[in-house]
Amino acid sequence: MIVYAEYVFLENFIMNFIILSLTSKFGKTQTKKVRLLMASSLGALYAFVLFFPSLHFLFSMMMKVTCSMLIIIIAFSPYRFKEFFRLLGIFYLITMVFGGAGFALFYFTSFNGIISNGIFYTTNITLKNLMLSCGLAYILINFCWGYIQKQLSRDKIYMKVKIQMNGENVELKGLVDTGNSLKDPLTSHPVMIVEYNAIINLFPESIQAAFIGSKYPNFNEITMLLTNTPWMTRLRFIPFEALGTENGMLVGFKPDSVLIEKDYEIKNIENIIIAVYSKRLSKSGDYTALLHPDLV
Structure with a gap:
């Protein structure tokens, strides 16, 4: 042949x-x-x-x-x-x-x-x-x-999340995002991306002012506001890249802990960074956080 x-x-x-x-x-x-x-x-x-x-x-x-x-x-x-x-x-x-x-x-x-x-x-x-x-x-x-x-896309990848910081708590719904590979460059801790409006109550009024009315946070202003305060040790800047965005940067904070609940099982995570996102993550409002897959 x-x-x-x-x-x-x-x-x-x-x-x-x-x-x-x-x-x-x-x-x-x-x-x-x-x-x-x-x-x-x-x-x-x-x-x-x-x-x-x-x-x-x-x-x-x-x-x-x-x-x-x-x-x-x-x-x-x-x-x-x-x-x-x-x-x-x-x-x-x-x-x-x-x-x-x-x-x-x-x-x-x-x-x-x-x-x-x-x-x-x-x-x-x-x-x-x-x-x-x-x-x-x-x-x-x-x-x-x-x-x-x-x-x-069913409910099994949506999880209840509770963020604890300085005695304050916020509860929200998070989506496990396999495309989220962000990690803190300093500690290599996984990063969870959260809408700013969902965690506004965790921040002092000075920090809230740096976010409100601004499309993107002013990193220099936030750094100056937190200098010589206990919050400075929590502050992180997380670099990221996305479609249409190169050399992007997110403001992040280290919380006291994060509780993730799935199927009545609660996981307590301390080595985690919360990155603040100024826009909406879900147009329908189904979730307000993107969970790093390593967290679950």
Whole structure:
């Protein structure tokens, strides 16, 4: 059976590009198209090892894992190990769904192909059939991901939160946010983001004045107001990045403790930082705090 090199490259390049694009989408990670093109090309070139018997050692399990890791690095350049392995896991999951959809289509149609060292090569693939398998995989991924997201959006990820500071308490509802990876740069304590209006009663009137009527807090003013006061030891500045915001900064405070209740189980957390957010976190008002996943 004849396997055409140009078909091998085209098939793998298209599939890799779609899989990486979906990894970017479901991983909520922005990247440049040129990086996806480069990573897809690397994955497509890897399949060419079939044509070079002296390079068949590259088909080992370790080399396949290494290649997939390199693809993720080229495509997304994750700066943290946690983010890297999260994207790698999503990449593998989507790849498995695509592989299953592809084999199902091959089984029920008249595709011809061979399997060599764990890689499937087809000989009579057409653009129509390739789009069919991609479309089927995309539908499956969206259905499964939508179901998972729907399950995660239920009440089980909403938790009652009580913040204690200087004898004062406030109670609010928090949402466990898997995308919240903020930590205090000084202590590495996890950060919980809370709407200012939900915790206004915890702050002295001098600090309240620095927030009221201002879109963004005045960091210099807050620092001056707290100098030579017990609150100065609680003060933190938390850097963050978000879509449309680079080199952002949040004012944070170390509370006495935070009580988190879920399913009638109460967890007392002392090593935590509260970051104050001036705007609303939820348009519907369902929650007023974003909990770091490490807290639960």
